[in-house]
Amino acid sequence: MRSFEEIASHYPERKAACLPGLWIAQREYGGYLTPAAIQEVADRLGLSFSEVEGVATFYTMYNLRPRGRHHLEVCTCLTCAVMGAYECGAHTGARTWDWGRADRLRIGKFTLSEAECLDFCGAATVVQVGDRYFTNITAPT
Numbered sequence: 001m002r003s004f005e006e007i008a009s010h011y012p013e014r015k016a017a018c019l020p021g022l023w024i025a026q027r028e029y030g031g032y033l034t035p036a037a038i039q040e041v042a043d044r045l046g047l048s049f050s051e052v053e054g055v056a057t058f059y060t061m062y063n064l065r066p067r068g069r070h071h072l073e074v075c076t077c078l079t080c081a082v083m084g085a086y087e088c089g090a091h092t093g094a095r096t097w098d099w100g101r102a103d104r105l106r107i108g109k110f111t112l113s114e115a116e117c118l119d120f121c122g123a124a125t126v127v128q129v130g131d132r133y134f135t136n137i138t139a140p141t
Contacts (some may be wrong), residue, residue, distance in 0.1 A: 067111035
């Protein structure tokens with residue numbers, strides 16, 4: 001995490017570098033944040049493990065478990081839910097997906113997860129794949 005110190009130097013307070021620090025740690029630790037990665041960020045910033053873990057668990061951009069090469073996030077906010085988000089999730093190949101019991105499902109090269117809001121309510125249902133957004137998605141009938 002050599003680049004961490006350089007990035008942290010751009011912030012008036014070290015704790016403000018928590019988000020980019022977690023990005024670096026996620027990259028350096030193989031694509032997800034292990035407890036050791038979270039502890040390293042906490043140590044470098046002078047924060048507690050629970051403070052950094054709280055940030056890591058709040059944002060969906062951080063992975064706490066390994067994921068597939070392709071990450072599909074289905075928006076399940078109210079608008080998308082009404083427009084069929086849960087039905088779309090069920091037709092991704094995860095026919096036994098239980099949205100209420102898990103926050104992610106890994107199917108080979110793909111990881112399916114629920115996103116609270118992807119901010120495209122006018123074009124529901126929205127699915128994000130990597131950094132691309134797909135709108136007006138419907139499940140086959």
